[in-house]
Amino acid sequence: MISISNLSVAYGAITALDDVTIQAPTGAITAVLGANGAGKTTLLRTISGLVKPRSGSITANGHALIGERPDAIARLGIAHVPEGRGVIAEFTVEENLRLGALGAKTNVTSGLEEQYALFPVLKERRKQYAAQLSGGERQMLALGRAMIANPQILLLDEPSLGLAPLVTQDIMNTIKTLCANSGLTVILVEQNAKSALKISDFAAVLHVGKSIAVRPAAEVAADESLRSYYLGMAE
Amino acid sequence: MSGTFKRLAWVLGGLVIAMAIASIQSGTDAANLTKAGAYFIALVGLSFLTGWSGQISIGNSGFMLVGGYAAAFWTLHHPGEPVVISLLVAIVASAFVGLVLGMPATRLRGPYLAGMTLAFAVALPYVPQSFAVSTLGGSQGLTITPLSAPQWFSHLFDTSTTLPVVINSRFTAMVSVLIAALVLWLMSNLFASKLGRAMRLVRDNDVAAELVGLHLGRTRAQAFVVSAALSGLAGALLVMVSGTASPSTYEFGFTFSIALLTLMVLGGIGSLGGAIIAALLGVYSMQITTWITNHTGLGPTSWVSNKLPNLAPNMENILFGVLLIVTMIFAPRGIVGLVSGLRQKLISVTRR
Amino acid sequence: MIANILTNRIVNDIAGGASQGVIIGLVALCLVLVWRATRVLNFAQGPMAMFVTYIGMTQMDHHVNFWLAAVISMVVGFMFSALTEIVIVKPLYHKAEINPIVVMVGMFTLLEAIASAIWTNIPRYPTAPYSSINFQSSGNPTGLSPLSTFQIAAALAVMTFVAVLFNYTSLGLKLRASALAPEVSKLLGLRVSRLLTLGWGIAGAVGAVAGVVISLNPGGLSPNMLDAMFILGFIAAAIGGLDSPLGALISGVGIGVIMQLINDYWNSNYADMVAVVLLVVALMLRPQGIFTKNSARRV
Incomplete structure (x- = not known):
């Protein structure tokens, strides 16, 4: 369970998040939707400690996160796959995965085995540099590197960015499976509302720094006004 | 300042310096x-x-x-x-x-x-x-x-x-x-x-x-x-x-x-x-250094200088090294920056 | 036949030049390590190494043997460099590019002055564990002595250690990650700040080895003994590319050999100039160094 209350963040004079309150229940996928510049990335960066908020509180499984360093937050079991995946291009696939285990101090050997079983393509390419992977493979590597840390909470920033629709669908299904199998709490930030809503249990919408609704995903998907105004899903 | 006044200021300043x-x-x-x-x-x-x-x-x-x-x-x-x-x-x-x-x-x-x-x-x-x-x-x-x-x-x-x-x-x-x-x-x-x-x-x-x-x-x-x-x-x-x-x-x-x-x-x-x-x-760095060392108990007759006879000729560089590091970390705009910062503060205090 | 080769003038120059070149490469390696970890060019690398070499080598006056004195230099070198990173370099990350350069120049001035105040400018000559008389081959001298062989071996050993540490260990993986992608590393739970300090510490220990090895040269140990070596090390690192440890070693050896040949066949005063000309030409051809992969500059 991750609970964000009255969170406000500003970069200098520019307000990025304004009194945002969002709850993401344990074992569920909560989508945070919104247009470019709505503050979605800032929200995740604040949760993982990269951005210091002006006010508000964030608690994850009973731990207050604000004021903690990013690496300490990561070691609490909160994995953050940043925008653009954040795989280290100069490292091989295996080095990237090992790094995930080293950071979280989990067992490297068994972790590698698990992730290779989950993502066979990573095993095939384990000696290749991450720079040589396709976009979808990089996203799998980023997911694998996050999962090798045995997290309880997974923060995903635009996993569909730059991916073809079929690949996006594939990645989304993987996320759904991961969540169902391990009781993971997921916050999924997406501009691609349609694909995100398909796999999410709950959804919140951010609009210019304010949170508008935290409701079951199906309700949000059916809400005509949200669809056309904020999500750009007019069909 | 108008152009003529500025020119006059330059000339006067030059004269004062020349006389000095x-x-x-x-x-x-x-x-x-x-x-x-x-x-x-x-x-x-x-x-x-x-x-x-x-x-x-x-x-x-x-x-x-x-x-x-x-x-x-x-x-x-x-x-x-x-x-x-x-x-x-x-x-x-x-x-x-x-x-x-x-x-x-x-x-x-x-x-x-x-x-x-x-x-x-x-x-x-x-x-x-x-x-x-x-x-x-x-x-x-x-x-x-x-x-x-x-x-x-x-x-x-x-x-x-x-x-x-x-x-x-x-x-x-x-x-x-x-x-x-x-x-x-x-x-x-x-x-x-x-x-x-x-x-x-x-x-x-x-x-x-x-x-x-x-x-x-x-x-x-x-x-x-x-x-x-x-x-x-x-x-x-x-x-x-x-x-x-x-x-x-x-x-x-x-x-x-x-x-x-x-x-x-x-x-x-x-x-x-x-x-x-x-x-x-x-x-004037040498003179300034001498003045500082004499006024901080590091002068030629001090205990430190007795222990380290070679300290005096190196004092200038020690001082400058320290000043350079401290300035860059705490006052990267140098003396001029400090002075103008102080002036800003004074102005804001008097205006209040 | 073999005797002829071993005592041939050019072969001797190459051997002698390579032994100095490996040391240049070692100095270059320190610069590369610090640069890769924290994007700071440590202008005080020479004086920092000199300072801790003094601390270790002067223990020999108190009946400490050479090996222990060298280890003291390395340990102090590690701690001193790590402390420097914590106290004066950390406040400067994310500041303008020139700020850390200026601060390290200040460190340069400060350390040379303190060393001169404590140990004077008169060189000291630590007793080397090996003879500096060149090996003989059928009555003629070859290009290497037991001492220069030891210097090469020490430099190569340190470089191998660093290469293994960075490329084949978990710690090395973490160090490289924090240098390449500090933010991602933090998100993975790495204590990046601590790892960067460790990176500086390792560079400091490597620098201490360079200092100890150089103090056994005929010039001995003096406050400005590493100034010239630093310039050459920088030239080697810049030609090789500040991101490439192997490039630093190769160009270090190259510079050492070229300078030895110029010394022997031409005029020792020209050697430094030729090194600078090499640098200018190399930088004109490839401003990012010869051994680095071409990559777009981050905006």
């Missing part, structure tokens, strides 16, 4: 002032490069060497010609070297540039020492008749009470301060000019500079040329006054490049007023 110099009693003080003028010009040269165009150089002593040798060489072969020509020759020669070094340098960023200029400054003294020994004098260097006070100047003073040496020093001090004032005036105009604005844009945001159509390389190279020309002028001035240009001249070695960088940072990077403070600081 004319009344200096000690030859050492006058000689120090001469040096301060040259240091000011060299500091403005460095400050222009680093503070305005954002390029760092630890090699400006090399340009000073080029200017100094060019002036000495010209004077040696054209005795009796006006000093101004020697100085112009020095400016042209060092500007040319600045262009040659500036071309590859403009493609380099921060540390590469700093290292390359440092290597230039370290290697350059070997040139007159090893090459063309017959024309450049090898390790002895070149010796010329130093600048001396003309008849009309000496007549202004009572030669029965004032030593000719002192009159001479007063004359060189006046020449040096005059040239420094000229540089100050030129550079303050340059700052407001199109080139000055281009420099600042290149420093602050090179992408934006390119978008508005500025040629980055050319603007950076121009900064190098201006910086080299000023350094060369400073080197030439020192040589014309002292009468010698040699590979071992303090101002021509890479340690002086480091000293220049230190002084510039202490005064305030990119500030003309800071350069004046820094020049005086450079000339």
Whole structure:
């Protein structure tokens, strides 16, 4: 369970998040939707400690996160796959995965085995540099590197960015499976509302720094006004 | 300030300084002032490069060497010609070297540039020492008749009470301060000019500079040329006054490049007023150091100095090293920045 | 036949030049390590190494043997460099590019002055564990002595250690990650700040080895003994590319050999100038170094 209350963040004079309150229940996928510049990335960066908020509180499984360093937050079991995946291009696939285990101090050997079983393509390419992977493979590597840390909470920033629709669908299904199998709490930030809503249990919408609704995903998907105004899903 | 008033202020300020110099009693003080003028010009040269165009150089002593040798060489072969020509020759020669070094340098960023200029400054003294020994004098260097006070100047003073040496020093001090004032005036105009604005844009945001159509390389190279020309002028001035240009001249070695960088940072990077403070600081650093050590219980008779007899001669560099580090971390805009910060605070307090 | 080769003038120059070149490469390696970890060019690398070499080597006056003195230098070198990073370099990350350069120049001035105040400018000559008389081959001297062989071996051993540490250990993986991608590393739970300090510490220990090895040269141990070596090390690192440890070693050896040949066949005063000319030419051809992969500059 991750609970964000009255969170406000500003970069200098520019307000990025304004009194945002969002709850993401344990074992569920909560989508945070919104247009470019709505503050979605800032929200995740604040949760993982990269951005210091002006006010508000964030608690994850009973731990207050604000004021903690990013690496300490990561070691609490909160994995953050940043925008653009954040795989280290100069490292091989295996080095990237090992790094995930080293950071979280989990067992490297068994972790590698698990992730290779989950993502066979990573095993095939384990000696290749991450720079040589396709976009979808990089996203799998980023997911694998996050999962090798045995997290309880997974923060995903635009996993569909730059991916073809079929690949996006594939990645989304993987996320759904991961969540169902391990009781993971997921916050999924997406501009691609349609694909995100398909796999999410709950959804919140951010609009210019304010949170508008935290409701079951199906309700949000059916809400005509949200669809056309904020999500750009007019069909 | 209106134009006329500004001009009047310059003239009055010049007169006050001239009268002050004319009344200096000690030859050492006058000689120090001469040096301060040259240091000011060299500091403005460095400050222009680093503070305005954002390029760092630890090699400006090399340009000073080029200017100094060019002036000495010209004077040696054209005795009796006006000093101004020697100085112009020095400016042209060092500007040319600045262009040659500036071309590859403009493609380099921060540390590469700093290292390359440092290597230039370290290697350059070997040139007159090893090459063309017959024309450049090898390790002895070149010796010329130093600048001396003309008849009309000496007549202004009572030669029965004032030593000719002192009159001479007063004359060189006046020449040096005059040239420094000229540089100050030129550079303050340059700052407001199109080139000055281009420099600042290149420093602050090179992408934006390119978008508005500025040629980055050319603007950076121009900064190098201006910086080299000023350094060369400073080197030439020192040589014309002292009468010698040699590979071992303090101002021509890479340690002086480091000293220049230190002084510039202490005064305030990119500030003309800071350069004046820094020049005086450079000339009087020994006296300042002695004063500080004597007033902090580190003087020659103290316990520490008994333990470490070699401390005193190194005190200056220890102090400057510490000051440089502390300044950069806590007051990166130097003395000028501190003063203007203090003034801002005072203004805001009085307005409240 | 073999005897002829071993005592051949050019072969001797190459051997002698390579032994100095490996040391240049070692100095270059320190610069590369610090640069890769924190994007700071440590202008005080030479004086820092000199300072800790003094601290270790002067223990030999108190009946400490050479090996222990060298270890003291390395340990102090590690701690001193790490402390420097914590106290004066950390406040400067994310500041303008020139700020750390200026601060390290200040460190340069400060350390040389303190060393001169404590130990004076008169060189000291630590007793080397090996003879500096060149090996003989059929009555003629070869290009190497037991001492220069030891110097090469020490430098190569340190480089191998660093290469293995960075490329084949978990710690090395973490160190490289914090240098390449500090933010991602933090998100993975790495204590990046601590790892960067460790990176500086390792560079400091490597620098101490360079200092100890150089103090056994004929010039001995003096406050400015590493100034020239630093310039050459920088030239090697810049030609090789500040991101490439192997490039630093190769160009270090190259510079050492070229300078030895110039010394022997031409004039020792020209050697430094040639090194600078090499640097200028190399930087004009490839401003990012010869051994680094071409990559877009980050805006």
